[in-house]
Every structure is written in structure tokens, then in C-alpha cells.
Amino acid sequence: MSDSAVPTPEQRLAQLREAIDETDSALLQLLHRRRQLAAEVGVVKRGLGQPLFVPEREAKLLAARRREAEQVGLSADLIEDVLRRVIRESYQQQQAADVHLEDKKVVVIGGHGALGGLFAERFREAGARVACVGEHDWDNIGATCQQADLVLVSVPIAVTEVVIARLPELPAHCILADVTSIKQGPLTAMLAQHDGPVVGLHPMFGPQVATLAKQLIVVTQGRKPEACRWLLDTLVRWGAQLYQTDAARHDEAMGFIQVMRHLSTFVYGAHLASERADLQELLDLSSPIYRLELMMVGRLFAQNAALYADIILAHPENFAMMRRYLSTFDQVLGQLEQGDKQGFVDKFAEISQYFGEFSQKFLEDSQRLLASAGDAHQLSQVTGR
Known part of the structure; x- marks a missing residue:
């Protein structure tokens, strides 16, 4: 090869970039093919009545790809990150109409709201006859609930128990359920109102989710759990993960998961x-960690103020715990104001042992x-999105 045939560094860089572009295009075609296969998997799953999300299958797939990545000298973490994003898209692709509730009638009290509307739409897609009841539909509530297989209460926390108490007599086989973020009060109200199957549900997600795959729903049993099985099986079939607990333990945990977090976030923003x-x-x-923290604070103030007020006010028993939190904050701050570095280090070690x-x-x-x-921040800096 003559000297004139040897590419300059600039030419070689252009050649390499062109090869990378071609490789990226080939990767897009492979991802498109994977998406087509995932869609076919969804069709077969629905035919078999299998759940959208199977944790064991996903874990096994990721472990196998991680091993393959290491064998060819790629970062296992990189491959797992890529595959998790691809799999998440696959779940959305597979969430087509899963018709299996043609024989069910579902009434969603509060079905015109955001979360109630989400569940109403899922049940409708599954083939159920769905009736949504709002504040202005109450005059016909008795007729609406006739022959219902499920009455799902999805209304603001502050009025949940009042709404439950106003329900008409329901068919003996009908499941009465709610999706409130507190469980003891609503569950007690449902058990008093209805002699048939009762179950409390707490979806640990908002109405913005694109799919129920991998979403957590807490289940608190009330009465006749076997009669509630078809409902829980449907939630699993949609990809949700169910966590069973009792109402008291649920509400105690929510003191830390919701009340403490929401109130702390509110005060931080204030x-x-x-x-x-x-x-x-x-x-x-x-830094990325503080940017995420700031995003979580700002996210709160883009949502419904009344909802968060209701969540906090529904747990007055946790106010004493929040006072203890303030006391701990004040003690640590006082320690630092006195320059007690060693005391802080010792406390840090003690808490580290707890975790x-x-x-x-x-x-x-x-x-x-x-x-x-x-990565997302750098992209937004470049694109302005």
C-alpha cells in the first residue's frame, strides 16, 4: 500500500464512526426483531392465561446474559441495564387486550377519577362489563350494583368510609374492595357493610403508570379469600406483584413509607x-445523587395537594413519631454545632450497623x-429536553 493510500487520522476517525453507525443500525434491527418476538410471546401468554411478569424467568434471563457478557469482555452491568430497559418496553408491548373476564361485571366507585379510571380501563380491556360511578351517578347506585361481581371503591381517603357506608346491599358473591392508601378504617367499614367477600388493596403506584408489570399492590384480606381469588389472579396476570399483610401492619409501615417521606419532602420544599x-x-x-433528591422534592409539587394532605392526615397516630424525628434532627444538629465530630462518627457507625x-x-x-x-441529564443539556 502506498503512502497515499494510508488514511489520515481524520479519515480513519470518519471510517470508524461510519462503522459504529452501521453497527448501531444493525442493533436497532435486532431490537425491532426482539420487540416482534415479545409481542408474539404476549399473545401466547394470554392464550395460556399466564402472567405478564414472571420474576423467575426475568432473573434467569438476566443472569445468563450477564455471564455471556463477561465471557466476551463486556460489562455485565451495562448489559443488564440495557436489557432491563428493553424488557420494560416489552412488557408495554405485551399489554394488549387480555380478554378473560367476559363473564364479570365490575363497578368502580370513583371510576371517573385518575386511579379509578386506570383500573376501569384495565377491566374493560379484559372483557368485563364496567360501570363507573361518580358523585352525580349515586341516584342509580342500587341498579348499577345489581349482579355485580366486583365493586371497587376508589375515592379520596377522607370520604372512603362514608362512601362505603352508603353502598346498597350487594350480591352475596360480589367482592367489595378498595384501593385506599390506609387499610384499617376502610377494611372495617367494608366488613360492616357487606357480608360477602371483602379485600383491601393498596396500589403502590400512581395512575401515570403505562403498565402494571412489576408494580406492587399490597393486599389485606378481609373475608372469604377464596372468593377473591379471581380478582387477585387477574392482577397477577396483568403483571402486578402482590404483597400480603394485615391492615394494622400495613398502616404502621405506611407511617414510614408515606407519611414520614411525604411530610419530610414537603418541609424540604417549603x-x-x-x-x-x-x-x-x-x-x-x-452531583447526580442530589439532582435525584431535588427531582423527588419537585415531583411532589407537580401533583395533587389534597391527596397528600389526606394521606398525612389519615395517619394522625404517626404525628408522635414525626415529633421524635424532629427531636433526633435537633439532637444531631446540636451535636454538630458544638463541634462534636467524634460523636457524629460514633452515631454514624451505630446507624451503619443497623442498616x-x-x-x-x-x-x-x-x-x-x-x-x-x-446520562439523562447530559442528554437534556445537549438537546434541551
Whole structure:
């Protein structure tokens, strides 16, 4: 080869970039083919009555691909991240009409609302006859609930028990269920109102979800669990993960999962507002972890204020716990104001021991989230999206 045939560094760079573009195009075609196969899998699953999400299958698939990645010198974490995103898209692709409830009549009290509407749509897609009842439909509630197989209550927390008490007599076989974020009060009200099957549900997600695959729904049994089986099986078939607990334990846990978190987030946002902090500057100067934290704070204030007020006010028994939280904050702050570094370090070690092996797991899981968040931030900086 003559010297004139040797590409310059600039030419070689252009050639390599062209080869990368061709490889990316081939990768797109493979992803398209995978999407077609996933759609076919969804059709077969629906025919077999199998659930959309099978944790064991996904875990086995990811473990196998991680091993293959390591064998060819690729990052196993990279391949897992890519596949998790692809699999999530596959679940959305597979969530076509799964008609298996043609013989069921479902009444959704509050079905014109966001969360009630989500469930009404899912039941409708499954072939059930669905009636949505709003505040202005109550005059016909008796006729609407005749021959119902499920009456699902999805109304604001503050009026849930009142609405349950106003329900007409339901068919003996009918399931009475709710989707309220507290469980003891509504479950007690449903058991008093209806002698038939009763179950409490708490979807741990909002109405914005594109699919129920991998979404958690807490289940608190009330009465005749076997008669409620078809409902729970349907939720699993849609891909949801069910967690069974009793109402008291549920409400105790929600004190930390919802009340403490929501109230702390609200106060954090209120403090930023009162200090008139420059949010854009905070974002520009933030590490990925703080950017995520700031996003979670701001996210709260893009949603329904009354909903969060109801969640917090529905758990007055947790106000004492929040006072203890404030006391702990004040004690630590006082310690630092006195310059007691060793006291802080000792307390840190004590808390680290409490978290135990969860600390390392949380660190590894959060690193993956932070990597994705960092990529998304850089992309938004370039594209302006």
C-alpha cells in the first residue's frame, strides 16, 4: 500500500464512526426483531392465561446474559441495564387486550377519577362489563350494583368510609374492595357493610403508570379469600406483584413509607421556597445523587395537594413519631454545632450497623440509578429536553 493510500487520522476517525453507525443500525434491527418476538410471546401468554411478569424467568434471563457478557469482555452491568430497559418496553408491548373476564361485571366507585379510571380501563380491556360511578351517578347506585361481581371503591381517603357506608346491599358473591392508601378504617367499614367477600388493596403506584408489570399492590384480606381469588389472579396476570399483610401492619409501615417521606419532602420544599434558593443553579451545581433528591422534592409539587394532605392526615397516630424525628434532627444538629465530630462518627457507625447488609445493596442499586440519571441529564443539556 502506498503512502497515499494510508488514511489520515481524520479519515480513519470518519471510517470508524461510519462503522459504529452501521453497527448501531444493525442493533436497532435486532431490537425491532426482539420487540416482534415479545409481542408474539404476549399473545401466547394470554392464550395460556399466564402472567405478564414472571420474576423467575426475568432473573434467569438476566443472569445468563450477564455471564455471556463477561465471557466476551463486556460489562455485565451495562448489559443488564440495557436489557432491563428493553424488557420494560416489552412488557408495554405485551399489554394488549387480555380478554378473560367476559363473564364479570365490575363497578368502580370513583371510576371517573385518575386511579379509578386506570383500573376501569384495565377491566374493560379484559372483557368485563364496567360501570363507573361518580358523585352525580349515586341516584342509580342500587341498579348499577345489581349482579355485580366486583365493586371497587376508589375515592379520596377522607370520604372512603362514608362512601362505603352508603353502598346498597350487594350480591352475596360480589367482592367489595378498595384501593385506599390506609387499610384499617376502610377494611372495617367494608366488613360492616357487606357480608360477602371483602379485600383491601393498596396500589403502590400512581395512575401515570403505562403498565402494571412489576408494580406492587399490597393486599389485606378481609373475608372469604377464596372468593377473591379471581380478582387477585387477574392482577397477577396483568403483571402486578402482590404483597400480603394485615391492615394494622400495613398502616404502621405506611407511617414510614408515606407519611414520614411525604411530610419530610414537603418541609424540604417549603424550606427551599422560603430561602428563595435558585433551583436552576442548584441543578447545575449538583452531583447526580442530589439532582435525584431535588427531582423527588419537585415531583411532589407537580401533583395533587389534597391527596397528600389526606394521606398525612389519615395517619394522625404517626404525628408522635414525626415529633421524635424532629427531636433526633435537633439532637444531631446540636451535636454538630458544638463541634462534636467524634460523636457524629460514633452515631454514624451505630446507624451503619443497623442498616447492615442493606447499606451495600442500597449503594449498588443507587449507583445504577445515578448512572442512568447522569446520562439523562447530559442528554437534556445537549438537546434541551
